[in-house]
Amino acid sequence: MERKVKVAAVSYLNTKPLLYGFRGHAVMKMMELSMDYPAMIARQLIEGSVDVALVPVAVIPKMQEHHIISDFCIGAEGPVASVCLFSDVPLQEIKRIYLDYQSRTSVALLKLLVRDYWKLNAELVQTSGDYQHLIKDANAGLVIGDRALEQRKRSPYIYDLAEAWMRFTSLPFVFAAWVSNKPLPIAFIQEFNNANSIGIHNIPAVVAENPYPLFDLTAYYTHHISYPLTPAKRQGMQRFLSYLQ
């Protein structure tokens, strides 16, 4: 391929282990990297302004063509910690839920859990900008990413969506995967996968260069987020996508 492959990654702490190995890696000669929040990079991949993105899996059915190009993902096999419904009141007393405009997958997952698992009557409200200050009294909020790690310090009731999904289906969950909107050269894909794996095998080094006082990143990267896209995770993803039809 003559031109460089345009790659878009999620700009949250959860992506640092995947990106750690790209610095100085041979694959960087074949690509250029940009970062944004998940809903934005989903739009870029669908519009075609990028070739590969770490996209919310909920947008896969909206793509004309998609290829999962990597063995790594943003997944969870238990509580994920950074995708939660935050509330001042217990679940059954929630009247309204603000939905995170930065998310696609977790918004779809929340809607599914509200309807089929928790069976709540709450009003679901889209957001388009800062909304965390609205999370109070009977108004709860879905928050993802680094802002969710912050919100953990504020909300007394925290309902983890990956944990709820596992209780509901007994399957792990995939929030985001590396997806391309066109076939890419195998040489690129191999180097890309190699770059992804480096940080996953060097978590202490990733943590050392990302000081973060609000949450234990070693625990986050090793117990909460689960990076390998295993057969069980693919099964969880297929189950989730089947609910979205």
Ligand SMILES: C=C(O[C@@H]1C=C(C(=O)O)C=C[C@H]1O)C(=O)O
């Ligand atoms: C676990 C997370 O997964 C994220 C959740 C996404 C979504 O809800 O659309 C997309 C990308 C992931 O980064 C998180 O951001 O905390």
